[in-house]
Amino acid sequence: MAAGMAFAQAPAQTPEQQPPAGHMMQRRGEMMEKRQEWQERMAQQLNLTDTQKQEAKAIFAKAREDAKPVREELRANREALRTAIKANDAARIHTLSAKQGTLMAKLTEIRADAHAKFYAKLTPEQRTKADQLHEQMMQKWQQRRQGTEE
Numbered sequence: 001m002a003a004g005m006a007f008a009q010a011p012a013q014t015p016e017q018q019p020p021a022g023h024m025m026q027r028r029g030e031m032m033e034k035r036q037e038w039q040e041r042m043a044q045q046l047n048l049t050d051t052q053k054q055e056a057k058a059i060f061a062k063a064r065e066d067a068k069p070v071r072e073e074l075r076a077n078r079e080a081l082r083t084a085i086k087a088n089d090a091a092r093i094h095t096l097s098a099k100q101g102t103l104m105a106k107l108t109e110i111r112a113d114a115h116a117k118f119y120a121k122l123t124p125e126q127r128t129k130a131d132q133l134h135e136q137m138m139q140k141w142q143q144r145r146q147g148t149e150e
Contacts, residue, residue, distance in 0.1 A: 039056075045133060046122065046130060047129075048126070052121055055121050056121070059117045059118050059121075060114055062114070063113070067107055070103055070106050070110065073103055074103045074104070074107070077100050077103060080092075080096055081093065081096040081097065081100065084096055
């Protein structure tokens with residue numbers, strides 16, 4: 001997992017350009033639906049047992065719960081960083097950028113730990129299939145990435 005940070009101040013939006021009220025909740029709902037579909041597809045492709053499905057659900061729920069305060073701190077840090085950028089406060093920008101990197105590393109650690117715990121629950125055959133699916137996903141991602149760079 002790699003995370004990039006780009007800090008650019010977006011131009012102010014006119015009322016016509018602003019998303020409608022509830023837009024973020026709708027997006028969150030759509031993301032949760034996609035996550036659910038992905039989880040179901042993976043469970044089917046890996047032929048997970050009911051026990052494995054329950055273990056996976058518990059592992060990833062705990063990871064989301066563990067990540068929640070880190071995500072909240074990231075949000076607050078981004079806002080502080082925006083303020084420092086507007087104030088042209090180089091020392092604060094440096095400090096907050098370093099903190100942002102540390103928080104992103106913590107989030108990556110939580111997610112990677114959850115994936116490792118899930119992977120450990122798989123049978124050797126399921127691990128082989130999971131590795132193949134991951135490789136296919138990475139190839140598709142690389143193809144899309146190369147298509148946009150040209």
